Amino acid sequence: MKLLNLFCVIAGLWRMLSASRSCPDLVIDGCRCTSERHMELSRQTVRVKVVCSGAELMDTFQPSFLPNTTVSLVLSHNKISLLKNCSFLGLSYLERLDLKNNLISTIKPGAFRGLAALRRLDLSNNRIGCLSPEMFEDLANLSKLNLSGNIFSSLPEGLFTHFLSLQVLYFSSESLYCDCHLQWLLLWARANAVRIGNGTPCAYPTHLHGLEFRSLREHQLKCVGPLELPLFQLIPSQRQVVFRGDRLPLQCTASYLDESVRLQWSHNGRPVSTHEQSGILVEESIVHDCCQVTRELILSNIDIGLSGHWTCLVTSSRGNSSQSMEIVVLETSAPYCPAERVTNNKGEYRWPRTLAGILAFLPCLPHPFSTPQHPSVPREKKAWRRCDRMGRWAEEDYTQCAYANEFTRVLYQFSQMVINATNAQVLAQQLSAFTNRAALFDDKMDVIFVTHIMERLLRFVDRIQDVCWETTYRTWPVT
């Protein structure tokens, strides 16, 4: 154990020493630096490797922070989103650059300038949609490129003209569209003896889904057949019920497969354009990351006339596709039942403002000591009330709810009991004792329940003795 500790300390010291000697300027949190010495033609060379993986980096740091003898730089699993012009200038010995699992969406022209010795570049699992040959200037010595796991669906012709030594290329993507726009790549790869790596399957069109790009023949890469959009969505997509005067933005987004893709809005089948008096504003289309196009439609001060079906239509050289949603505009004067407070023998219920034709529900009020009738069924008990088509409160039902008054609640329970010859006497005595204070009779239901119980008790009247009915009923106002 002691020996192991000592070994660790020594190993740590050695690493620090070698690090400080090879990377004197490396002061970036989360980076590790290692170096190897090589004898080459009786001359000592240092090969420095820098690993800054999972270091929460938002940006590539100044290349001058690294020793110019760095041969390997790993910046994977960070939060880098942009590669600026000359991001790595000065690292003229760099052979491997790993930028996988970042958030890179933009690579400026000349980003890799000065990396003449670079042989392996990993840009996989980023958000790259726009690609141009200028991004890859100076990478004449690159032999392996991984572009997999990005958001492009195609690669522009001539993209790899700066690569003179490329041997292997990976470019799988969830939306890779294997059509005539990728024919050039097959020809170029063949002419330049570039191997398309295994693990680069087509995603679209459906009949080529899952097939390796490398195994395709030129004639399979066609631009015929129906338009298939990897992405096409309308927000909101569900029917919207709005009040007159409201504002509602609608957003349509689709894959930007090629320059012929256009988005148009229509209302009940007729194309719409901006019309300020009607509160219709159709925004310009915006292309994001060269692979998605969005067009927004903003409806403001909505009038009844804007009810109906709103459609986003994608047109392209290969065909059209559309998606619709419905808007229902209600008059602000649409009939509704006013909010109302109802107090009855089940408690106090506050009914909210409710649209005509709608059944409103409220949960039953909880009462202390009230035992649920069916404890095994935990279903929430509710009262309901209908608002009719004219906006007047109509039928209502509180039967699921318990009586608010404890006296009524107990009488209700009495009334639910089975009365037979055995228990009639006892029940009669209990009822008599319970009801002997007239002041407690507060609800007409109390009288109804007592009458109901009495009727059933009277069937056993010959057995009921010595029960003195002292109760004097109050006269009940009939409502």
Ligand SMILES: *[C@@H]1O[C@H](CO)[C@@H](O)[C@H](O)[C@H]1NC(C)=O
């Ligand atoms: C690398 O840096 C050292 C000094 O740190 C310098 O002497 C040398 O010329 C540099 N080499 C290159 C290729 O820039």
Ligand SMILES: *[C@@H]1O[C@H](CO)[C@@H](O)[C@H](O)[C@H]1NC(C)=O
């Ligand atoms: C990139 O930077 C270099 C030198 O800093 C400059 O000469 C070149 O014009 C820049 N390129 C672009 C496209 O900005």
Ligand SMILES: *[C@@H]1O[C@H](CO)[C@@H](O)[C@H](O)[C@H]1NC(C)=O
């Ligand atoms: C390019 O790679 C070859 C070996 O594949 C190497 O000899 C040459 O020095 C490299 N070029 C640069 C500029 O590093």
Ligand SMILES: *[C@@H]1O[C@H](CO)[C@@H](O)[C@H](O)[C@H]1NC(C)=O
């Ligand atoms: C390329 O990147 C993808 C995604 O990170 C990965 O699955 C694949 O193994 C990589 N290919 C190579 C040869 O490194």
Ligand SMILES: *[C@@H]1O[C@H](CO)[C@@H](O)[C@H](O)[C@H]1NC(C)=O
């Ligand atoms: C696509 O829509 C455009 C514009 O509405 C129309 O001119 C064209 O004929 C449509 N194409 C197909 C194949 O439906």
Ligand SMILES: *[C@@H]1O[C@H](CO)[C@@H](O)[C@H](O)[C@H]1NC(C)=O
């Ligand atoms: C009367 O009802 C009670 C309670 O329901 C029961 O326990 C009793 O057995 C019944 N007696 C007769 C005679 O049915």
